[in-house]
Amino acid sequence: MDTDTNLITTDRVNGANVYGADREKIGHIDHLLIDKPSGNVAYAVMNYGGFLGMGAEEHPLPWKSLRYDRELDGYVTNLTNDQLTGAPERSEDWNRNRDYETRLHDHYGMPGYWA
Amino acid sequence: MDTDTNLITTDRVNGANVYGADREKIGHIDHLLIDKPSGNVAYAVMNYGGFLGMGAEEHPLPWKSLRYDRELDGYVTNLTNDQLTGAPERSEDWNRNRDYETRLHDHYGMPGYWA
Numbered sequence: 001m002d003t004d005t006n007l008i009t010t011d012r013v014n015g016a017n018v019y020g021a022d023r024e025k026i027g028h029i030d031h032l033l034i035d036k037p038s039g040n041v042a043y044a045v046m047n048y049g050g051f052l053g054m055g056a057e058e059h060p061l062p063w064k065s066l067r068y069d070r071e072l073d074g075y076v077t078n079l080t081n082d083q084l085t086g087a088p089e090r091s092e093d094w095n096r097n098r099d100y101e102t103r104l105h106d107h108y109g110m111p112g113y114w115a
Numbered sequence: 116m117d118t119d120t121n122l123i124t125t126d127r128v129n130g131a132n133v134y135g136a137d138r139e140k141i142g143h144i145d146h147l148l149i150d151k152p153s154g155n156v157a158y159a160v161m162n163y164g165g166f167l168g169m170g171a172e173e174h175p176l177p178w179k180s181l182r183y184d185r186e187l188d189g190y191v192t193n194l195t196n197d198q199l200t201g202a203p204e205r206s207e208d209w210n211r212n213r214d215y216e217t218r219l220h221d222h223y224g225m226p227g228y229w230a
Contacts, residue, residue, distance in 0.1 A: 005210050005211035006150055006151050006152055006211075007148040007149070007150060007151070007158070007210045007211075008148065008149050008151055009131075009146045009147065009148055009149075009160075010125040010128075010129070010146055010147045010148075010149060011146055013125075013149060014125070014126075030124055031124045031126055032124065032125045032170065033122040033123065033124055034123050034124075034125060034128060034156070035121055035122060035124075036121050036122070036123055036183040037158060037183070039178055039179065039181070039182075039183075040155070040156070041149070041154060041155070041156060042122055043122070045124075055151070063154055066154070067154075068151040068152070082136055089226075094187055095120050095122045096120035096121075096122070108184075114121075
């Protein structure tokens with residue numbers, strides 16, 4: 001990825017690795033979700049690939065829980081494994097269910113991107 | 116595109132049409148550029164397709180100059196044709212040239228995303 005600029009295309013964010021606070025890889029970003037009204041990035045949807053005993057699946061991480069790390073050339077989350085594995089169950093329509101999104105952000109101890 | 120949720124994947128933003136304030140189509144979004152330090156979307160790089168007498172080329176629009184319009188199912192910019200066609204000339208390394216970015220935002224009368 002670009003190392004000499006602060007700007008990165010979304011094509012390159014998609015596919016970037018996600019690391020835990022211990023700098024162990026826990027998955028990769030499948031795609032980003034943008035909040036249309038505000039234009040802010042709301043979630044990085046991470047593909048776990050069967051880590052954490054969860055079976056391969058997609059898992060929405062609040063974008064603000066990720067920080068680009070130049071050395072790792074990927075994103076480090078400040079969420080713990082316990083937080084990630086204990087996240088509220090999602091229904092298929094989670095992305096149009098503000099109640100679920102509120103529970104998710106509460107679980108992660110983060111303000112909602114819509115706040 | 117999704118009409119029943121506020122969340123949209125970057126895959127669907129890429130390719131979305133861009134309309135002028137008069138709601139005439141002026142191009143489409145080729146890709147987004149994200150500012151790694153802040154995590155904010157910095158630019159939508161628009162492909163003009165030869166409109167505005169400019170020949171087909173890519174043109175960075177400050178993301179904050181675009182607003183999603185549900186009816187058009189695309190993005191409306193508040194920048195005028197004069198502003199767009201009069202934008203400062205870019206060199207190839209524009210995306211790592213904060214001087215250029217500052218001139219561009221000044222031209223558009225917008226604060227920089229890094230501010």
